[in-house]
Amino acid sequence: MARSDGKEIKATRTSFAVLEAVAELDGAGISELARHLDRSKGGIYKHVHTLADLGYLVERDGAYRLSLGLWSLGATVPKRAVPDRVESIVDNLAASVGHVATLVLYESGRTIATYIRRPTSTASQPFREGESLPLHATASGKAVLAFLPDEERNAVFEGELDTYTDATLTDPETVKSTLETIRQQRLARDDGEYRTDIECLAAPILDDSGYPRGAVGVSRSREESGDDELDTDASLLVSASKSIENALTE
Amino acid sequence: MARSDGKEIKATRTSFAVLEAVAELDGAGISELARHLDRSKGGIYKHVHTLADLGYLVERDGAYRLSLGLWSLGATVPKRAVPDRVESIVDNLAASVGHVATLVLYESGRTIATYIRRPTSTASQPFREGESLPLHATASGKAVLAFLPDEERNAVFEGELDTYTDATLTDPETVKSTLETIRQQRLARDDGEYRTDIECLAAPILDDSGYPRGAVGVSRSREESGDDELDTDASLLVSASKSIENALTE
DNA sequence: AAATATCGTTCGCTCTGTGTGAACAGATGT
DNA sequence: ACATCTGTTCACACAGAGCGAACGATATTT
Numbered sequence: 052m053a054r055s056d057g058k059e060i061k062a063t064r065t066s067f068a069v070l071e072a073v074a075e076l077d078g079a080g081i082s083e084l085a086r087h088l089d090r091s092k093g094g095i096y097k098h099v100h101t102l103a104d105l106g107y108l109v110e111r112d113g114a115y116r117l118s119l120g121l122w123s124l125g126a127t128v129p130k131r132a133v134p135d136r137v138e139s140i141v142d143n144l145a146a147s148v149g150h151v152a153t154l155v156l157y158e159s160g161r162t163i164a165t166y167i168r169r170p171t172s173t174a175s176q177p178f179r180e181g182e183s184l185p186l187h188a189t190a191s192g193k194a195v196l197a198f199l200p201d202e203e204r205n206a207v208f209e210g211e212l213d214t215y216t217d218a219t220l221t222d223p224e225t226v227k228s229t230l231e232t233i234r235q236q237r238l239a240r241d242d243g244e245y246r247t248d249i250e251c252l253a254a255p256i257l258d259d260s261g262y263p264r265g266a267v268g269v270s271r272s273r274e275e276s277g278d279d280e281l282d283t284d285a286s287l288l289v290s291a292s293k294s295i296e297n298a299l300t301e
Numbered sequence: 302m303a304r305s306d307g308k309e310i311k312a313t314r315t316s317f318a319v320l321e322a323v324a325e326l327d328g329a330g331i332s333e334l335a336r337h338l339d340r341s342k343g344g345i346y347k348h349v350h351t352l353a354d355l356g357y358l359v360e361r362d363g364a365y366r367l368s369l370g371l372w373s374l375g376a377t378v379p380k381r382a383v384p385d386r387v388e389s390i391v392d393n394l395a396a397s398v399g400h401v402a403t404l405v406l407y408e409s410g411r412t413i414a415t416y417i418r419r420p421t422s423t424a425s426q427p428f429r430e431g432e433s434l435p436l437h438a439t440a441s442g443k444a445v446l447a448f449l450p451d452e453e454r455n456a457v458f459e460g461e462l463d464t465y466t467d468a469t470l471t472d473p474e475t476v477k478s479t480l481e482t483i484r485q486q487r488l489a490r491d492d493g494e495y496r497t498d499i500e501c502l503a504a505p506i507l508d509d510s511g512y513p514r515g516a517v518g519v520s521r522s523r524e525e526s527g528d529d530e531l532d533t534d535a536s537l538l539v540s541a542s543k544s545i546e547n548a549l550t551e
Numbered sequence: 552a553a554a555t556a557t558c559g560t561t562c563g564c565t566c567t568g569t570g571t572g573a574a575c576a577g578a579t580g581t
Numbered sequence: 582a583c584a585t586c587t588g589t590t591c592a593c594a595c596a597g598a599g600c601g602a603a604c605g606a607t608a609t610t611t
Binding site: 058059060061062063064065066067070071074096097098100101102104105106107109116117118119120121122123124125126127128129130132142156158159160161163165172179180181182183 | 308309310311312313314315316317320321324346347348350351352354355356357359366367368369370371372373374375376377378379380381382392406408409410411413415422429430431432433
């Protein structure tokens with residue numbers, strides 16, 4: 052099925068398709084999974100059973116869910132990707148601007164919110180840690196997009212651009228037209244394009260060769276915003292992004 | 302190889318063995334993995350390639366590491382397992398006792414540190430979120446162990462009990478002898494048995510049927526400790542564990 | 552109550568694709 | 582220059598992944 056290079060393990064693809072489906076459906080039974088993946092019930096049964104036996108799926112009330120063990124397997128990754136000194140920079144940024152600060156990392160075609168700092172413990176979060184974010188509909192995503200090599204950037208525009216809110220830009224040309232400005236200013240903006248009423252500013256984090264490793268962003272709800280602060284926030288953001296660049300390249 | 306029930310996907314077992322080995326070795330190449338898992342290089346090559354193509358392994362400087370994508374896949378799990386109201390209870394506990402408070406959950410034979418709260422942002426952590434902890438060498442682990450059904454508890458003692466510090470109890474009978482007291486007091490203690498110079502107290506979290514879902518714990522370095530606080534901490538801990546029990550059973 | 556639908560589980564069967572071991576070129580170190 | 586790593590590719594053989602049908606057990610419907 053699909054294209055088989057002969058140097059691929061198809062069963063592994065199937066098992067991860069199961070895990071991804073369980074995540075997407077937020078818990079599911081055998082039949083539901085088989086239907087969703089368009090596979091035989093018997094076959095999916097074996098995968099689910101194996102994954103459960105390995106401790107990566109747990110059954111409760113007849114539905115299988117992702118286990119804490121799966122999370123635990125990957126839990127060291129963000130700690131290693133974001134050293135303490137980088138966390139501190141984000142912490143300080145959140146404190147200075149008084150809004151939520153987020154560190155987003157780019158990896159194989161997507162950005163992932165890796166570290167989030169709220170200025171107070173009561174502040175609400177725009178997204179969860181570990182959440183995968185669209186490149187075209189967030190400030191951080193666009194900051195990364197603007198600095199990607201042509202080939203990699205174009206790959207993003209080949210698929211459909213998902214809609215998240217009324218303000219989401221779904222036309223490739225519209226998005227592309229904003230990228231030149233972002234490159235010049237090292238600053239991207241998002242006005243409720245991913246979550247309604249949440250405004251973001253973000254600056255890219257580039258490595259030595261100019262390749263975008265991610266972005267730092269500041270988010271606030273529209274009500275909180277005074278346009279007067281905007282310039283201050285922007286300059287704090289850009290300097291934070293440069294500090295992170297230095298911290299990451301040692 | 303191994304025992305095959307016929308209703309198991311062996312390729313999936315192999316792929317996860319690869320992921321676990323990568324985690325354990327903290328980055329590895331094909332040959333090293335093949336050697337470590339005692340498998341053919343050609344076969345491991347296919348698994349690694351598939352996992353990398355799926356975006357769950359990333360290559361850097363010739364070594365494969367777990368990706369942010371793998372973490373992202375499981376990142377929703379702890380949020381779902383620990384509702385906000387439970388987080389608050391742990392937050393308050395940390396604030397009242399002035400030490401690090403930890404929520405540990407039990408799942409398929411192991412405990413996992415799911416939520417950690419430091420009283421101040423400078424306090425050092427005894428372990429990382431997502432870390433899998435031994436049942437016999439931590440206060441939280443012993444709190445769980447004491448309330449496990451006989452069969453499940455005995456399974457723990459069948460394997461070797463790993464040593465972590467000079468103080469780790471590795472004799473099954475010694476550990477077992479402490480469990481009765483823990484059951485009576487609803488309180489377990491660990492004195493540098495997992496990390497040197499770190500002292501912990503923990504109370505179990507039980508569901509309606511008395512089955513241990515996890516434990517709450519308080520950790521402090523030995524220097525910080527005054528024995529006078531101990532009784533106060535213990536009672537705060539026990540009442541926190543009861544609040545969490547209520548919060549989890551709705 | 553009877554009938555229907557849907558669940559998880561099991562069983563053969565067929566052919567695919569997993570796993571092995573050997574051979575390859577390219578680095579790296581001696 | 583040699584020896585020893587590495588990742589990659591190949592052909593082969595047997596295991597086992599995936600399918601579809603049938604099972605009893607629960608729910609849901611009539």
